[in-house]
Amino acid sequence: MKLGRILVTSAWPYIQHVLHLGNLLPILSADVMARYYRLKGHDVLFVSGSDVHGTPIEVEALRQGISPKELTEKNHRKVVDLFKKWAISFDNYTTTESPVHKEFVMNFHRKVFENGYVFTQESELPYCPKCKRFLPDRFVEGECPYCGYKGARGDQCEQCGRLLDPTKLINARCSICGSSPIFRKTIHWYFDLPRFADKLKDYIINNKQFPDNARNFSLKLIEEGLKPRPMTRDSEWGIPAPFEGAKGKTLYVWFENVLGYISATIEYFKVHGDEDRWKKFWFDKDSKILCFIGKDNIPFHTIIFPALLLATHEGYNLPWNVSTNEWLNFGGQKSSKSRKIGIWIDEALEMFPADYWRYTLMVNRPEASDTNFTWKIFLEKVNSDLNDTLGNFIHRTLMFINNYYDGKVPKPGDLDELDKRMLDAVKKYFKEVDEALNGFHIQAATKKVIDLAREGNRYLNEKEPWKTFRSNPESAATTLYVSVQVVKALSVIIEPFMPFASKEIRKCLNLPERLMWEDAVKPLKEGHKIGQAKPIFRKINLSEDDLQEMLEGVRLSMQKISFEEFSKIDMRVGKIINAEKVPGSKNLLKLTIDVGMADPKIAVAGIAKYYRPEDLLNRQIVVVTNLEPKKIFGIESEVMILAAQHGDNVVFIQPEKQIKPGSKVS
């Protein structure tokens, strides 16, 4: 591909919650490609933003007792901060609440209206009198008329899979408040989608780089016949529908969030000067629009968005490619916040560096079909690929130069067959990664990076410079000269995937932070002084169970409680004044504890396996005094002692010095 202008976009995450790793896939894929294109020297702009409107967000805000604006601003800030930590190289990450976006969207739809692609139609839709709102189909629940399942939703019964509509449900109720919805007449504005069927078909057929999943699915939809789509909603949280008589209606999110690709471009150049330059991206025919999405977004990007652009008659560029990923499952199941399945992008970074995740996600990127995330795979990728193969190759090369050549790239002698083969391999892999990325085969490209390191390891083993250093110094010098060229190439070609590691390696090589793609194959000169070698990756010496436990720990520690909530827990120092086994139980001790009150308190604690009663007498410990009492083995336990547990080991918490029983712990 010759140098050009490319707008890279990723689907706008709906920020009802923080995203999980699956949600991150399109964003991460877009980042890899944006970084790659920048390295190649293209004129790149990478934009996205938070999708903040719509009913699910209103409902979530209601649940949390805050306004949709507060909820989405809170989540947006959180997500912006996280994307930074994930090294997502957005040029502009904005939101659908941005004034630029709102204004652009309203003007855009006025245009579409003026061009005659919008009409109104009245319909009867479910309305909850108590919540005073119209309900999207999925927010109506009731009994399935076919299988009798009680929790069926107005769009579909999850039990029998049949498509429903809210009028069919028996005993329908509002899933927000539980009262019975009524059906109320309302008017909505519709987009006349069928009029674009032929143009869309041509567009999709002629865009050869569309992946199969997006193309086939879209063509099928067109063949089956497009239907007009309602553009408006009876909802307050959204962008006002800019049509006459549409007071109180907002635009359906899918008719505004995709336009964010344009408004975010406009906003970027507004902020950075050069206000008209956004038009280069959206109207110049040599500019490319490249969208990354998950497979659920296909029709919105291959049909609705292009149709909207066509409806303006203004000659917008349509998406050049819509690179679509399949799903990432967790242990075979879909991510689910409520069922605690999956890993969230904030938790992940509390566990391991971003590059570990970036690599694992890209090398396992679901392209042909859904893939599965398991700890086993994660361990394999990090330990075997990153640490043993890539990290170790770099380290052994740099250590050798540090230790044997005073940290200077040695002067090579004549190249033998193996040397030439190695240098050719660098060029070969460099080219293959290039080709793979150009074809959006990110998974394959990621694998090839490790393959190059593997080639490097093989080369070192065959050349054995640790032997030839004495027997044939010229050969050893050549070997290390060649090896360090491989390291340099790696430092460049891993950058799109692992920007942090790339930077680390550059530092070890004493190279500038910024290099271009082509620099990968430009040799380091002899005599170049490199820096100190240090391991780039660390092995994870944990079992799958350990990792799961770690995740759960991280998850707990991230569930922040307010100081007020914490203050409700009354913890005090107690002194054990009596301890005896609970008759009939294996692991229970009955402890009598002085907590500084008139009467001592009783605690029933499961520590008999770890402590003998006589060892506990007069020991000071920490107890929670205001937990609700609980009967255990017929004994009322009034307080709880604090203990730490790791696997099969349990120890209680003891003050570091003696202190008066009843002293408050905080």
Add this chain to the structure above:
RNA sequence: AGCGGGGUGGGGUAGCUAGGUUAACCCGCUGGGCUCAUAACCCAGAGAUCGGUCGUUCAAAUCGACCCCCCGCUACCA
């Protein structure tokens, strides 16, 4: 129910649109080598007749038909 995608050695994937050498790669396993390096690296080997059946063809994992299984979508859910 319809549609889309998938079913490849023990695990994970590629190949399959343009059918043709010993079905590729990673992990794991077995045996060996090396010691520069993060107990890492390298070599060799065992292991799949490519979901099933039928068909097209000189030749099929790759094309066609039917069947079974998994995932997703079916647009007023983002």
